[in-house]
Amino acid sequence: DAKTTQPNSMESNEEEPVHLPCNHSTISGTDYIHWYRQLPSQGPEYVIHGLTSNVNNRMASLAIAEDRKSSTLILHRATLRDAAVYYCILSNQAGTALIFGKGTTLSVSS
Amino acid sequence: DTGVSQDPRHKITKRGQNVTFRCDPISEHNRLYWYRQTLGQGPEFLTYFQNEAQLEKSRLLSDRFSAERPKGSFSTLEIQRTEQGDSAMYLCASSETGDRTEAFFGQGTRLTVV
Numbered sequence: 001d002a003k004t005t006q007p008n009s010m011e012s013n014e015e016e017p018v019h020l021p022c023n024h025s026t027i028s029g030t031d032y033i034h035w036y037r038q039l040p041s042q043g044p045e046y047v048i049h050g051l052t053s054n055v056n057n058r059m060a061s062l063a064i065a066e067d068r069k070s071s072t073l074i075l076h077r078a079t080l081r082d083a084a085v086y087y088c089i090l091s092n093q094a095g096t097a098l099i100f101g102k103g104t105t106l107s108v109s110s
Numbered sequence: 111d112t113g114v115s116q117d118p119r120h121k122i123t124k125r126g127q128n129v130t131f132r133c134d135p136i137s138e139h140n141r142l143y144w145y146r147q148t149l150g151q152g153p154e155f156l157t158y159f160q161n162e163a164q165l166e167k168s169r170l171l172s173d174r175f176s177a178e179r180p181k182g183s184f185s186t187l188e189i190q191r192t193e194q195g196d197s198a199m200y201l202c203a204s205s206e207t208g209d210r211t212e213a214f215f216g217q218g219t220r221l222t223v224v
Contacts, residue, residue: 043201043215087152097143098213100152
């Protein structure tokens with residue numbers, strides 16, 4: 001599986017946008033980019049995924065670079081409940097297990 | 111459906127004892143995954159089922175670990191002769207059959223081996 005690189009931690013203020021970067025320079029043409037997050041004492045939860053085009057859903061937006069070697073998860077207005085570990089994961093086969101890295105720990109201050 | 115359910119939520123056991131965890135996936139989800147997570151680390155993949163067939167096993171799954179999914183519904187993960195290094199959160203996830211569908215995780219079982 002291709003690897004991803006994320007900053008260990010990031011900080012944000014409440015109500016401000018947050019841009020969480022992910023580098024995946026060895027991504028293959030069939031790799032999807034998935035984002036999951038894990039709140040304290042919870043299992044991970046799905047946030048968003050995409051292949052080539054930018055994606056939006058009710059939780060976040062995913063901006064994918066034109067060369068697909070990097071992507072950015074965008075939380076438009078951070079809340080205290082968004083404080084979590086965010087994982088960027090590549091997967092190229094339907095149904096195979098997601099391989100998690102250490103992720104980015106996001107802290108949100110009021 | 112209330113999501114993926116895991117039981118028990120917490121388990122304390124003495125070294126050398128056997129433990130068994132249960133996972134009830136979201137109904138109609140054909141795929142079921144087990145992960146292990148230690149403090150400060152991301153979840154580590156252990157094994158994966160498609161219906162009742164165990165299709166993939168990680169090298170982390172030593173011969174003391176066994177997982178089953180009889181009838182393709184709930185799954186059990188058994189650890190024999192537990193060691194202190196087995197102390198971790200054990201997470202179960204399920205997903206539908208299809209391309210790249212999202213995985214839904216349970217809240218996990220916290221195992222402490224003393």
